[in-house]
Every structure is written in structure tokens, then in C-alpha cells.
Amino acid sequence: MSTPTSLPPFVPLDPVGIDDLLTDDELTVRASVRRLCAERIDPYVAEWFEQGALPDVRGLARELGSLGLLGMHLEGYGCAGMSATDYGLACLELEASDSGIRSLVSVQGSLAMFAIWRWGSEEQKTAWLPRMAAGDAIGCFGLTEPDHGSDPGDMRTRARRVAGAGSDWVLDGRKMWITNGTVADVAVVWAQTDEGIRGFVVPTDTPGFSAPEIKHKQSLRASVTSELVLDGVRLPDAAAFPDVRGLKGPLSCLNEARYGIVWGAMGAARSALETALEYATGRIQFGRPIAGFQLTQQKLVDMNVEYTKGLLLALHLGRRKDAGRLRPEQVSLGKLNNVREALEICRTARTVLGANGISLEYPVIRHMNNLESVLTYEGTVEMHTLVLGEAMTGQAAFR
Structure with missing residues (x-):
């Protein structure tokens, strides 16, 4: 077996090289959504959060629609017909900006549009889906x-x-x-x-x-x-x-939305991790960056390990969904693990930033607060735990 003469560089936010598992088209989708978020959302979202408002929702919806992000994993009726993995990568980038923005897209595409696409009459589909895909109807x-x-x-x-x-x-x-x-x-x-x-x-x-x-x-x-x-x-x-x-109807829609959360939660986690790493390398205490202290490095490493595992899990579930092999119990496992770990990553990142961690000058406290809702909606920790428990044991713990 030959030994490579040189190794690729170590990437701090992709320590095991997950990007190597993505196709060029998937990387392009990710880059397009990341660019939209950087230009249209990131400069303003902390102010929106502080004000408790989302100004010009319709204008934002049309911009999201113009990029093909609304109902992007559905086919026909003006929808982009992209893969489940493409959709997951989009959710990751949207939630790296804010969970509320990803929720806007998830509810539009994976709940309202999916319900009409999967269960609606032809008349209902033609009346609503093209307008919703374009962002002209919410x-x-x-x-x-x-x-x-x-x-x-x-x-x-x-x-x-x-x-x-x-x-x-x-x-x-x-x-x-x-x-x-x-x-x-x-x-x-x-x-x-x-x-x-x-x-x-x-x-x-x-x-x-x-x-x-x-x-x-x-x-x-x-x-x-x-x-x-x-x-x-x-x-x-x-x-x-x-x-x-x-309940077959609404639960099928919830499963679509939960799949997006598996990815989206890792976007919030990545944003918190990236912020903590950047802050730790620049924050000087006792004459040196706090990134040079062992306890800070342990926090950074632990956050990155859980983020990396969660991202690998999301990608694996995405590949299964694209292959038509994704079970609802597997989505429950992904939602349960990734939101729980993302919330812990945000909490740990907050401690790295110290008092600055509670300021909206940084995204960490905003992600942490948002994930408290994401932890509960589309199925609580308790419900997903019992879904998995029943699948493992054959015994239903709730009726």
C-alpha cells in the first residue's frame, strides 16, 4: 500500500474531512445558500431578534424562492426537485444564520407545501404550489x-x-x-x-x-x-x-420537517463553535490567548467532536433518504441527538465567551435560546426517546 507524499491541511471546522464526502453540486448548493445568508440575513438578524420581529417577510420569502429553497426537495409544480442531501445542506446554512429563518423555510416547504404535494388534489397542487415555491404565497x-x-x-x-x-x-x-x-x-x-x-x-x-x-x-x-x-x-x-x-397525514409531514432539523441544528452548533474558536484565539488573559489554556482547549475539542459526529449522522441520514431507505425512527434518533448536542455546544461556547456570551454582538446566546424551542417542537426529547424505545423493545410506553 502506497503512502501519500503529502496530506491535505487540517481544517479546524472540518477536522475529519467531511467535505470530501460531498459532490461538487452539493458544495455549490451549500455555497449559494451561505452567500445568501451572508448578504441578506447575517448583518441584520441580531437586530431582528432583539426587536422580536422579522421585517419584510414576503421580500425574504421571494428571495428564498428565487434561489429554489422553498419546497426544494419536491418535484414538479415549480419546485426545484433537488436531493434530500441538498435540502439538508440548505437547512444547515440557514440555521447557522438563525433557527427562525430555517423554520420559515421548513414550515413552508416541509410542512405546508409537502402536505399539499403529498396529500392534495391536483386542483390544490396547481393552485398553491407554484406560488409557494416562488415565495409569492406563504x-x-x-x-x-x-x-x-x-x-x-x-x-x-x-x-x-x-x-x-x-x-x-x-x-x-x-x-x-x-x-x-x-x-x-x-x-x-x-x-x-x-x-x-x-x-x-x-x-x-x-x-x-x-x-x-x-x-x-x-x-x-x-x-x-x-x-x-x-x-x-x-x-x-x-x-x-x-x-x-x-394521523398518517400530519405525521408524514412532521417527519419531513424533523429531517431538516437534524441538519439545521448542526448549523447553529457550527456557528457557536466557530465563534468560540475565533474568540478564544483573540481573547488575552494572563498574558496569552485563552485558546492556549488546557481547559479552554478541552471545551473547543469536545464541541468539535460532537459537531462532527452530528454532521456525519445528518449526512448519513440524508444519503438514506435519497436512497428511499430512511425510517421515521432514524429521523427521531437524528433529531434527538443533534438538537440535544447542538444546545450543549452553544452552552459551552457561551462559557468560552464569558460575559460576552450573553451579548447579541455574538450569535451564541441567540442560537442557544432558539435551540430551546427546537428541542421541543416537532417532537419533544421525551417523545423521540419513546419512539426509539418502542422500536428497540417492541413495547409502546405511551398510548
């Missing part, structure tokens, strides 16, 4: 309720047939913690019916629909989060997804 996804998060099967939102009015439906209920709700043009709403849980495509200008924005958040502040109120919302039968019944 979507939201109404599943979680004020009293029903981890147990969506017990939702209270109800859709009933209108007596003597053909096949119209009337929806009543509330949904909570809905990203994009206040600015959405269309809502995918899941409701109990006499036929089981069904999904509905609800134009948000329908009488009886409102979406007041949720204020006073300390997490995902650069994101629009809303309550959905459905008070006698009347829809034609054509608004219902024609075939899917039960």
Missing part, C-alpha cells in the same frame, strides 16, 4: 393546539358537514405555536371529523379565520409565531385533502 401548518401538543390524536379542532348545504365543511377550533401563521396566505389545518382526522387547505382570507401573532417570546424571536383561530370557517368540499385519514 403557508403555515396547523396541528398543535393549546392543550394538545404531543398527543395530536386528541385535538379539539372540529370540521363538520353543513346540513342541507351540499358538501361544504365548517371548521371550529384553535391552533397554537404556528410558524408563519400571521403572514400566511394559506393554512394547512388538521381537524377531527366523523371520518377521522382530515386535512384542509384554508385560504387565510376566508371569513372566520384569524391568526394573531404570539408576542413576548424569548426564543425564535426572528420568526413569526401565531395562534390560529377558526370560528365557523366555511369551506367547500374541494378544500379537504381527498384521500388521507387519521
Whole structure:
């Protein structure tokens, strides 16, 4: 076996050479999204977070759409038809800027658009997907309720047939913690019916629909989060997804969004790690950079080891998804591990920065606060743990 005459240089933020596993096209996708984030998001996002607002959501959505990022892993109807790995790399770069921006893209593409693409009628697809892919229409996804998060099967939102009015439906209920709700043009709403849980495509200008924005958040502040109120919302039968019944519909969409989180969390982790490394090499204490102290180096190395493992896991799951071999339990493992480890990386990075770690001059505390939400949404730690526990033992620990 021949020995190479020279080795490639060591890259501090890619210590095992994961970039070698990416194709040229994948590297190009990553670079394009990173460039957009550097120009359009990074200079402003700390101010958005501090203000608790996301100005010009529609303008940003159109820019994201022009790059093909909305529903990018879907085919047809104006969608880019790119790979799951491409989509994952995009999520990583978006969340390296801010979890709220990645949430905007995830809810648009993996929840609202995917629901219509996978379960909608041809009429629903042609009416909404091209506009949503371009960013000309914004979507939201109404599943979680004020009293029903981890147990969506017990939702209270109800859709009933209108007596003597053909096949119209009337929806009543509330949904909570809905990203994009206040600015959405269309809502995918899941409701109990006499036929089981069904999904509905609800134009948000329908009488009886409102979406007041949720204020006073300390997490995902650069994101629009809303309550959905459905008070006698009347829809034609054509608004219902024609075939899917039960939780199969909404859970299939959640699995798509969770896959993006597996990648996205590592973007927040990378940003925190990169900030801590840069800070430690420039911060002088006791006459030398703190990067030269053993305890600081241990923190930096531990962060990088967990980031590297999480990124390898995301890439492996991406390859499985592209091959049609990704199971929901595997997505649960990825979401459980990567968000948990990303949050710990951000917390450790905060200690490297000391008091500066709580300042929005640096991204670390913003990522840390955001990940507290990401840890909970799209399935809590407890729920993903029990999904894996059931898969391992064959015993369901919840009903």
C-alpha cells in the first residue's frame, strides 16, 4: 500500500474531512445558500431578534424562492426537485444564520407545501404550489393546539358537514405555536371529523379565520409565531385533502420537517463553535490567548467532536433518504441527538465567551435560546426517546 507524499491541511471546522464526502453540486448548493445568508440575513438578524420581529417577510420569502429553497426537495409544480442531501445542506446554512429563518423555510416547504404535494388534489397542487415555491404565497401548518401538543390524536379542532348545504365543511377550533401563521396566505389545518382526522387547505382570507401573532417570546424571536383561530370557517368540499385519514397525514409531514432539523441544528452548533474558536484565539488573559489554556482547549475539542459526529449522522441520514431507505425512527434518533448536542455546544461556547456570551454582538446566546424551542417542537426529547424505545423493545410506553 502506497503512502501519500503529502496530506491535505487540517481544517479546524472540518477536522475529519467531511467535505470530501460531498459532490461538487452539493458544495455549490451549500455555497449559494451561505452567500445568501451572508448578504441578506447575517448583518441584520441580531437586530431582528432583539426587536422580536422579522421585517419584510414576503421580500425574504421571494428571495428564498428565487434561489429554489422553498419546497426544494419536491418535484414538479415549480419546485426545484433537488436531493434530500441538498435540502439538508440548505437547512444547515440557514440555521447557522438563525433557527427562525430555517423554520420559515421548513414550515413552508416541509410542512405546508409537502402536505399539499403529498396529500392534495391536483386542483390544490396547481393552485398553491407554484406560488409557494416562488415565495409569492406563504403557508403555515396547523396541528398543535393549546392543550394538545404531543398527543395530536386528541385535538379539539372540529370540521363538520353543513346540513342541507351540499358538501361544504365548517371548521371550529384553535391552533397554537404556528410558524408563519400571521403572514400566511394559506393554512394547512388538521381537524377531527366523523371520518377521522382530515386535512384542509384554508385560504387565510376566508371569513372566520384569524391568526394573531404570539408576542413576548424569548426564543425564535426572528420568526413569526401565531395562534390560529377558526370560528365557523366555511369551506367547500374541494378544500379537504381527498384521500388521507387519521394521523398518517400530519405525521408524514412532521417527519419531513424533523429531517431538516437534524441538519439545521448542526448549523447553529457550527456557528457557536466557530465563534468560540475565533474568540478564544483573540481573547488575552494572563498574558496569552485563552485558546492556549488546557481547559479552554478541552471545551473547543469536545464541541468539535460532537459537531462532527452530528454532521456525519445528518449526512448519513440524508444519503438514506435519497436512497428511499430512511425510517421515521432514524429521523427521531437524528433529531434527538443533534438538537440535544447542538444546545450543549452553544452552552459551552457561551462559557468560552464569558460575559460576552450573553451579548447579541455574538450569535451564541441567540442560537442557544432558539435551540430551546427546537428541542421541543416537532417532537419533544421525551417523545423521540419513546419512539426509539418502542422500536428497540417492541413495547409502546405511551398510548
